[in-house]
Amino acid sequence: MKNILVIGATGQIGSELTMKLRGIYGNEHVVAGYIRGAEPKGILLESGPAEICDVTDGAAIDAVVKKYHIDTIYNLAALLSVVAENKPMLAWKIGIDGLWNILEIARENGCAVFTPSSIGSFGPETPRDQTPQDTTQRPRTIYGISKVTTELLSDWYFNKYGVDTRSVRFPGLISNVTPPGGGTTDYAVDIYYAAVKGQDFICPIAEGTYMDMMYMPDALNACVQLMEANPVRLAHRNGFNIASMSFEPGEIYREIQKHRPDFRMQYQVDALKQSIASSWPNSLDDTCARNEWDWNPTFNLESMTVDMLEKLSARLA
Numbered sequence: 001m002k003n004i005l006v007i008g009a010t011g012q013i014g015s016e017l018t019m020k021l022r023g024i025y026g027n028e029h030v031v032a033g034y035i036r037g038a039e040p041k042g043i044l045l046e047s048g049p050a051e052i053c054d055v056t057d058g059a060a061i062d063a064v065v066k067k068y069h070i071d072t073i074y075n076l077a078a079l080l081s082v083v084a085e086n087k088p089m090l091a092w093k094i095g096i097d098g099l100w101n102i103l104e105i106a107r108e109n110g111c112a113v114f115t116p117s118s119i120g121s122f123g124p125e126t127p128r129d130q131t132p133q134d135t136t137q138r139p140r141t142i143y144g145i146s147k148v149t150t151e152l153l154s155d156w157y158f159n160k161y162g163v164d165t166r167s168v169r170f171p172g173l174i175s176n177v178t179p180p181g182g183g184t185t186d187y188a189v190d191i192y193y194a195a196v197k198g199q200d201f202i203c204p205i206a207e208g209t210y211m212d213m214m215y216m217p218d219a220l221n222a223c224v225q226l227m228e229a230n231p232v233r234l235a236h237r238n239g240f241n242i243a244s245m246s247f248e249p250g251e252i253y254r255e256i257q258k259h260r261p262d263f264r265m266q267y268q269v270d271a272l273k274q275s276i277a278s279s280w281p282n283s284l285d286d287t288c289a290r291n292e293w294d295w296n297p298t299f300n301l302e303s304m305t306v307d308m309l310e311k312l313s314a315r316l317a
Helices: 014-025 042-046 058-067 081-086 088-109 142-161 184-197 216-228 249-257 271-278 287-293 301-316
Strands: 004-007 030-034 050-052 072-075 112-114 168-170 172-174 201-203 211-215 245-247 265-267
Touching (some): 014 216, 081 142, 081 271, 172 184, 184 249, 211 301, 245 249, 245 301, 249 265, 249 301
Parallel strands (some): 004 030, 072 112, 172 211
Antiparallel strands (some): 211 245
């Protein structure tokens, strides 16, 4: 990677990934792509180039790719699971029609493309524990359907045109920088904010509901590590299971209580979020990622909790 375009650079993953990439490859080599109304601010704007990049406008993105001689595109444009279920047509327009634009631009300009998939690409018929890399994928949400389509379309562009497409299936992502934005797993971020603010937490996910989760530093490392991986080793491409930790609401609550004994949580289950969560795996088998590009996360629930409470306490103070 020499010149990189991050589409969705002001979003949940993009805002942190853009800065990480600039730290690795140089500020001037990483373009922050954004849409009107979500302009970059602060260090994200000041540290490097930024351009309007709406995935539904292929011509405009093609112009940016040519202007900066882009060779790698991180395509992070998407609606999160709960938002997508309420806006299905928009979710498809951004997630799939937009992806088609990106893949065509990549084919014509010789770019590699990273477009993340998700645990949402699985469904109720999928084995729930240690979900295999290659297994049944029959999701029942528009978010999941678009993610399966993302994987298949990206594979097709690689097999038919040789476009270097790669992706991971992200679990729920927990960040101390970017606030949650409408995902099923967002409770695992919100709970830390409540704890640091000294508030009781109302949990929208039922007790005993396990979901795979990951701390954002590990997720960012996965993006870079996969795109830097030797393609000869990649038996898979779109998308790799990656895993770090799996827990249910009571476990994260008790872990926080070790540091905040007065913290309290009660359940008030959200029907839509719970229905989505119940259709997702409890845990993923990430053996292929470990074997094919040496994936190895560094955070577990205990170490993430210590870091989250420390970082949020400093920020919110």
